[in-house]
Amino acid sequence: MEPRARAGKNVGKMNFSHAELAQLLYAHGDIKNPMPETVRVLDEILTDFMQSIAFEANRAANYSGRQKIKYEDFEFAFRKNPSFLGKVQEVFEKQKEIKKAREILRDGEDEIMKDAAEEEKRKEKAAPKTNKVEEELGEADDDAEAEADALGKRR
Structure with a gap:
């Protein structure tokens, strides 16, 4: 049509x-x-x-x-109306600037994440390895510890 x-x-x-x-x-x-x-x-x-x-x-x-x-x-x-043409060009220039800023931000985040992962690996290598397994404590363990402390203090 x-x-x-x-x-x-x-x-x-x-x-x-x-x-x-x-x-x-x-x-x-x-x-x-x-x-x-x-x-x-x-x-x-x-x-x-x-x-x-x-x-x-x-x-x-x-x-x-x-x-x-x-x-x-x-x-x-818009070639016949320079004010409209200028506004359209300005909008597209701003759009390009925003796109570049987002890419820079995204690249910066990627570098930060890589640095953090490398730092974590270095810490794991530097820390002495032990066979000690840490047990996750729940509320029941907290209650048992509190009772044991109470009994120990009484004696």
Whole structure:
């Protein structure tokens, strides 16, 4: 189905939640509880904008002979509006920074775990081995020890 033909499917339906759009309006200077008509109009505007950008990105991908849309296709779609293009580029740069930070953190955790395992092995080798088996104590043992102490103190 042609992407523009799909746009007619959502006419009259809200694609974003009322609460999200109300918060967006409030963040940009509107009242806390905007009129339902205002929210509906904003929903239509946002939906139309997103569909048009996705359509342009899809055309760029098809022109390149791909079925999947890539980041570069959105860059091409935003080429006429430098402020939108800058915001999209900023979001993807932040995403790359977050990904690098997660890899560094994961690598650091792996090194810490390896160091801890090596330290544990060194301690096991250094400690003298004894055939003494430690018995796990339960509550019954605690009671028996307490009774034995009590009897020993009385004598």
